[in-house]
Amino acid sequence: MQLDNRKKEVLHAIVDDYVSTNEPVGSKSLIERHSFNVSSATLRNDMAELEHLGLIEKPHTSAGRIPSDKGYREYVNSLMTIEELTPREQLEIEKRINTSVDEVTELIKNATHTLSETTGFVSLAMSPRLKKSFLKQLKILMIEPGKALVVMVLSAGVVKDKVVRIPNFLNDEQIMKISGAIEKSLTGKPLDEITLVTVETAGKSTDVPEPLLKQVLYEAYAAIKQADELNIYLEGEHRMLSLPDFSSLGRARDLLGTLSDSGMVAGYVNEMENAARELGNDDSYMIRIGQEITLEGLDDCSFITATYNLTDSVSGNIGVIGPKRMLYSKVISQIDFVKKKLNEEMKKFT
Amino acid sequence: MQLDNRKKEVLHAIVDDYVSTNEPVGSKSLIERHSFNVSSATLRNDMAELEHLGLIEKPHTSAGRIPSDKGYREYVNSLMTIEELTPREQLEIEKRINTSVDEVTELIKNATHTLSETTGFVSLAMSPRLKKSFLKQLKILMIEPGKALVVMVLSAGVVKDKVVRIPNFLNDEQIMKISGAIEKSLTGKPLDEITLVTVETAGKSTDVPEPLLKQVLYEAYAAIKQADELNIYLEGEHRMLSLPDFSSLGRARDLLGTLSDSGMVAGYVNEMENAARELGNDDSYMIRIGQEITLEGLDDCSFITATYNLTDSVSGNIGVIGPKRMLYSKVISQIDFVKKKLNEEMKKFT
């Protein structure tokens, strides 16, 4: 994008003003609020040019201009400078996150909550992608005849479990044998390398009768597979209703309708993550603006996520969905800071 | 409430019409839609009377009447007749709930989801009140030095666990001793009779050094206490935005804002439950209408819950939050049916 300096400044100013006032900005108010050493007519020419480039647009003929998706994109990519949080703001966030918790999941929920409160938008986090973590322990506990609990401890310091049904006849001892056999042969294996076959092979060494054994092994396998399922935590949906951007009930409804399908949102975040990886994108955050987001009803939103790390190979996403008319520099640094703190806290678990 | 038959019919008709049209109903349209064998003037007199009794009210002088909270209350208490669901509707609900799951929690979530889908409103469920259930098993598993998992199996067929921190020096054997001691002495005790003292007494019989022991016992106690904490599952908040009753953004915002604080809603449901018990109320459902609900922003809502039973002594609530302008007879039977199915399914877990 080739823009001379003044045009850059104009676009910058338009985005800033529109973000803060929520009103289309005209050439005159631009002059009043900023110290351009030119007349409004000159800015009008610049603005015509910017509009021609598709960076800004007018809601109707006699209104001022608002940034287009492309305009926001340009702003985010080249124009804005990310500002650090003030020590006060940092403290506020630290205080909220540092609540001591015993499980990573709680920590992530904390962070999500904090993010929604500090940004005032919808926040979300994905649970860690555990496919790359490996099994450290696996125990099957008899609960009662026909019912057992599979407990797995993963390398990332995460504990997962699942209640499973097992044949009624099996006794404690048999279960322990199977449990031991699986543990022995699968310990150290990354979850994504464990298949039904691997588990079945592991169980062969026991002397438990075939059909019974097979069912238990299958359930154990199912438990392991469930352990690396992704969860998403969404919070603060109602905050969107307070934003003027969603004062139209229709938009608000579409937005919250889409967000209520958390599985769909999770899928989308996953896509974003994969796309970023393929592109070798090593920015510390990802941004999607307006129509760039392929979820229905999010046309007026921006989606910003960062990647947190539980271990070197196990990571997840945390971020925000807000109106595209947002203070990007601020929000990005908030997310970034929360992510940083989250990473620090996570070290305590691994 | 002393009402002659025709006045009852009039109130009934007003509620029905208002529920289905969402428009204040006048004497004339009442005549048109129902077969009263009197003139509109007579109904006007009746309506003036009903208004005097506080059962209906007018939004403004020249509009028709709408039911007041008291009017809905009268309708619900004495006027309506609950209609059975059609076989078709029943089938639809059964199909959704019968999805096989391994845990009670999943089952409850299923039911909540179903309820929101079939009513089109916000649905909610409380996790079972486990205070009255007793401990069947308690195991403490070493995960790694300094970290253990407390697994509890409760009489209601529920499995709970919690990761806890323990002193680094403790070894597997010591933990097993403690675990065994606690289990031995607490098995069969209802959760609400287990105190820190009980747990500490249980642990005395082991030969683990005092300060280390104490910490583990405390953590075990904390895990037990956490097991009977109540959770609430809320679903379908966004559906409220599609209702004409919440077409004003302000109302919608207040409502969703309140619902976003699930802890507060849970507390309120608890209060309702307790109040009903104290009154010895053995209706199969509880209803709160409009201002009867003491939560902010729910003035235009009704809150209907039923009690499901996991065992004789362990129960929880499931229900709906909808606009007070709702088809009570239908919604109540939907909730009732879901509850019935939920109870049936729960038998499989206990």
Add this chain to the structure above:
DNA sequence: ATTAGCACTCTATCCTCCCGAGTGCCAACA
């Protein structure tokens, strides 16, 4: 007790008008 008739009330809706902010374009200027 019920009814017909009537005057009255109030909202919702539709028009119309007008203000003001903003634009695009043109001609003049540096």
Add this chain to the structure above:
DNA sequence: TGTTGGCACTCGGGAGGATAGAGTGCTAAT
């Protein structure tokens, strides 16, 4: 060539006003 003042034009939004329509309460008659 880039900048500027001037000006006619556009359009949305708000104010004001008229009107229709649904509904009410009251009264007098049945």
